[in-house]
Amino acid sequence: MVEITDTDFELLVTAELDALPDAIVENLDNLVIAIEDIPEDGSADLLGLYDGLALTERGNYGFGEIPDRITLYKNNLQAICNTLDELRDEVHITLVHEIAHHFGIDDARLHELGWA
Template identity: 30%
Template sequence: MRGTMIQHTPMPSLDEFAALAEQAWQAMPAGFREMCGSVVIRVDDFAEQETLDYFGMDDPYELTGLYHGVDLSQKSTLDSATLPDQVWLYRKPILAEWQDRGDVKLTDLITHVLVHEIGHHFGLSDDDMHRIEDEA
């Protein structure tokens, strides 16, 4: 069914989507961004097959974002230097969800996925974040 979606607006390119993600990041409170440290936000069309296999996902549209790194609850000042933590946003699954839902602005959905993945940076589980969202 996904292939038969009607597009009412032009879909942002990968570069345009990355710019929207950067805008969402910059719109977050400065203190929050500072607490995130050197997290790098990356955008790609889909997660790599290896990532999908790791999570047992057959459909690449299932994964809208991913936190890759060591969350702050597990980090130590004694750790050796590592690559910066990364938040991946997957453009095509986010666009598909946006079109399927029809009740949310794309920028709001990008922000939601970004905040969710940053939650993992702070050591929150999916259940923790769903509970927080339900209580909000």
């Protein structure tokens, strides 16, 4: 298990977001990226969670909606990694996976693409 400080984890997440293609980042509409230690239910296998309405499901979406949220679970991500490079890779994979849900891509399709 690799452990880093909360600040270093936030910097790692920011770096991985910055590394994503501009075309993806520019379309992250009304979305917040949050970091929590563990999920509310305490599950150890959940690395990230998308909570919101996918872009493909939005109708008259526009003003005053609560932002969608992607939550990364720091302790769970650290627990499956032995090195900082592995952690960086898992954060990247988890971000891409959850962002895909924001764009309306379901788990079955992500599995076909190798992201689930």
